[in-house]
Amino acid sequence: MVDLVGYTAGFFLMWSFLPQIIKTAKTHKTDGLSVGMLIISLISAALSELYAFMLGLTPMLIMNGIFLLLLLIQLVMTLLIDRSSANIEIAVES
Secondary structure (H helix, E strand, C coil): HHHHHHHHHHHHHHHHHHHHHHHHHCCCCCCCCHHHHHHHHHHHHHHHHHHHHHHCHHHHHHHHHHHHHHHHHHHHHHHHHHHHHHHHHHHHHH
16 A cells, blocks of 8 residues: 555656646747756755665655656756757847
């Protein structure tokens, strides 16, 4: 029963960023997304992953690993889109 709760919580945590990733991929817009929040979430997920590994908590290890990957995808997309938007703005102003 304890593992079921862990898998269920991890499932919802893991997929919590998926709608944002899909929206960012479709629109190529990251207005309102905080890079700082993504970095803090990434650090939290990495530490949770280490904690789960150290204690052998398989449900948490699997779900946090996937969540960490999704956060990395969103962070990379945000940084790439923000950088390309900045380059476009500089070119337009010139």
